Amino acid sequence: MRWSKLATGIGVVCLLAFAGLAVAKGSYREQLCQNEGYHCLKITKGQTWYSLFPDPYERDLVKRINRMNTSLRTGMTIAVPDDLSIDTNLIAPFPKQYDTEGVKTVVVAPGDLAWAAYDEQGNLVKWGPSSAGQSYCKDIERRCTTPSGSFMVYSKGGAGCVSTKFPVGEGGAPMPYCMFFNGGYALHGSPLVPGYNASHGCVRLFTEDARWLNHEFTPGGKTRVIILPYSARANLIQ
Missing domain, CATH: 2.40.440.10 (L,D-transpeptidase catalytic domain-like)
Known part of the structure; x- marks a missing residue:
């Protein structure tokens, strides 16, 4: 599909889907975890990606869902899928x-x-x-x-x-x-x-x-x- 056609099609409907899912600092994961199939996890002192998700596949999955590979910080909220074995492409x-x-x-x-x-x-x-x-x-x-x-x-x-x-x-x-x-x-x-x-x-x-x-x-x-x-x-x- 040509870029011009793609841009035109998106321009008509892009504001109708997930319009409220902003990407300001932290808001993506905090809103995502409210959706069905996910739950919210508030990070407490000392928790890391490795301590929370020692399994490499699960750790990578949760990082991808939250769109981040930076260190976790105390007080931040991340989205965790209810099924930690789900195929990433799904x-x-x-x-x-x-x-x-x-x-x-x-x-x-x-x-x-x-x-x-x-x-x-x-x-x-x-x-x-x-x-x-x-x-x-x-x-x-x-x-x-x-x-x-x-x-x-x-x-x-x-x-x-x-x-x-x-x-x-x-x-x-x-x-x-x-x-x-x-x-x-x-x-x-x-x-x-x-x-x-x-x-x-x-x-x-x-x-x-x-x-x-x-x-x-x-x-x-x-x-x-x-x-x-x-x-x-x-x-x-x-």
């Missing part, structure tokens, strides 16, 4: 099929704090949490949301990829497994996916997801990257 915020026009496609939905990879046949292969550009960056004194649109991956880096711009005046911020798609904007791994949009414009992913995209999904050939508008909902793409 709770994907994206549809299982999407018209990719025969091109491998990564769709990023800042409004759902998530990304999805579709193969040439339009099948959902994998999805994960993301953190796109925040509304305003104090250090550069301007808006820094990730521009929406349809792009192509044009350059990639490995585990040692770093920013040439940030921190401001220094550069050197780690961007492991970077995949550039629009000027200086890239998908890349990060240990700082906090459950809300917090970057300078790049799209942060769990590092293991960025590694998979970089090595398994984008080697050779063409890969499209679609950044949805922040107001759009991932489940409405077609």
Whole structure:
């Protein structure tokens, strides 16, 4: 599906679905845990991802549901699925099929704090949490949301990829497994996916997801990257 057609379709209905599920700091997980199939867990002193979820699969599942890989903090609330054995793809915020026009496609939905990879046949292969550009960056004194649109991956880096711009005046911020798609904007791994949009414009992913995209999904050939508008909902793409 062409980007213009996708954007038009989403523009008509995006405000009707999950309109109240905002992505301000903490609000996504706090609202999600009110839904059927989930319960809310308030973190107490000393609790960590490892102490709460010693099983690696369960720990990864809950991190993905909450769209975060940062440390838990006392007093914060997270969403926990009632079924900790559920298949991650069964709770994907994206549809299982999407018209990719025969091109491998990564769709990023800042409004759902998530990304999805579709193969040439339009099948959902994998999805994960993301953190796109925040509304305003104090250090550069301007808006820094990730521009929406349809792009192509044009350059990639490995585990040692770093920013040439940030921190401001220094550069050197780690961007492991970077995949550039629009000027200086890239998908890349990060240990700082906090459950809300917090970057300078790049799209942060769990590092293991960025590694998979970089090595398994984008080697050779063409890969499209679609950044949805922040107001759009991932489940409405077609």
